[in-house]
Amino acid sequence: MNFKLLVFDWDGTLMDSEAHIVACVEAAVRDLELPLPSREAISNIIGLGLREAVNTLFPEDDDHLHLDIAARYRTHFFSAGASPSQLFEGAREVVDELSQQGYMLAVATGKGRKGLDYALQTTGLGDYFQLTRCAEETSSKPNPEMLQQILEETGVAQDRALMIGDTEYDLEMAVNAGMPALGVTYGVHAHERLLKHHPLACLDRITEIPAWLGRCSDGMASG
Numbered sequence: 723m724n725f726k727l728l729v730f731d732w733d734g735t736l737m738d739s740e741a742h743i744v745a746c747v748e749a750a751v752r753d754l755e756l757p758l759p760s761r762e763a764i765s766n767i768i769g770l771g772l773r774e775a776v777n778t779l780f781p782e783d784d785d786h787l788h789l790d791i792a793a794r795y796r797t798h799f800f801s802a803g804a805s806p807s808q809l810f811e812g813a814r815e816v817v818d819e820l821s822q823q824g825y826m827l828a829v830a831t832g833k834g835r836k837g838l839d840y841a842l843q844t845t846g847l848g849d850y851f852q853l854t855r856c857a858e859e860t861s862s863k864p865n866p867e868m869l870q871q872i873l874e875e876t877g878v879a880q881d882r883a884l885m886i887g888d889t890e891y892d893l894e895m896a897v898n899a900g901m902p903a904l905g906v907t908y909g910v911h912a913h914e915r916l917l918k919h920h921p922l923a924c925l926d927r928i929t930e931i932p933a934w935l936g937r938c939s940d941g942m943a944s945g
Contacts, residue, residue, distance in 0.1 A: 723902070723922075724939045727878040728820060729869060730851075731887035732831040733768055734909030736817070736928075737841060739807035742799075743768055747779070750794035754787070756780070768910045769832045769889035771857025772796075799837065809845055810908065812929040819932050821850050826876060829854040830868040830885070830895070852876070863891035866899035873899070884922075886931070893919035904934070 733739045744764045751758050759779050767775035772795065776788045821827060827850050831838055835856045842848035853875055855868040873883060885896035888909025896903035897919055905916035905924040916924050925934060 723881075723941070725825070725882055725884045725935065727826045727828060727872075727876055727883040728935075729828045729830050729872060729883060729885045729901075730817075731769065731885075731889070731892045732829055732833055732838060732841065733807075734888035735886060735892075735906055736809060736813045736847075737807050737845070738810050740765055740768060740910055742807045746795050746798040747775075749798040750791050753794045754790055756787075756791075765910055769863055769887070769891040771832050771862030772834060774857070774862040775832070796834075796836075800840070807841075809847075810928050812927070814845070814847065816928050816931055817847055817850050820935070823932070825935075826878065827851050828872050828876070830863075830872060830892075831855070832857045832863055832891070834858050863889075864894035864898055866895055869895060869899035869901055873901075888916075890915045890919055893921055904931070906931075 730736055733743065744761055747764045748758060763779060767778050770778065772792050773788065776791045780788065780791065817827065829838065829851050833856055835858060838854060838856050853872055855871055857863065860867040860871060869885065873880060880900045883901050885892055885901050885903040886906065887893060887903065888906045889911045893903045893905055893916055903919065903921045905921040906928065907913045907916065907924050907926050908928065913924055923934060925931060
């Protein structure tokens with residue numbers, strides 16, 4: 723299997739942002755004096771678009787409150803005093819190596835455009851990705867629209883593209899788009915949740931991706 727296009731999720735796959743996202747959701751909920759969801763419940767919605775994430779946490783509340791929560795979340799996320807999230811160790815080197823090997827790179831994320839552009843700028847990874855899609859521009863995962871748009875714009879066939887992500891939303895989106903997927907277990911969702919969507923493999927470290935792709939092109943990848 724010889725891939726041409728690699729589509730990365732962002733949060734939990736390239737960037738270690740779980741703690742920051744959970745803290746911002748908790749702060750937004752406290753601002754509005756709402757019942758505080760468990761940290762597990764908040765972590766579970768990472769990967770969804772913000773609107774879908776808020777609806778999942780507070781399914782019985784009205785749209786106005788959902789908008790208020792989302793607005794407070796954004797305020798805390800971009801506040802000057804917020805501790806910035808960091809790339810996973812080795813992520814920068816992996817992205818650089820894959821780019822040098824000739825792979826076309828893209829991002830499909832539940833982040834908003836402002837958040838992704840900020841992350842691409844502050845990490846210095848922006849120039850590596852030919853194409854990016856955010857949930858607010860299309861449909862939230864696991865709807866396949868983000869991947870469908872990326873495939874259409876790049877002209878890459880489904881079987882020559884690979885979705886790489888840490889949540890079942892990423893892998894289910896790939897299934898819905900008819901694309902193969904690679905799961906990573908160091909992010910948000912546990913290994914057994916990823917396996918439900920039949921990824922080609924599940925890797926424990928981001929630094930394993932180049933070698934796995936090399937074996938894959940030689941017809942020997944497994945996991």
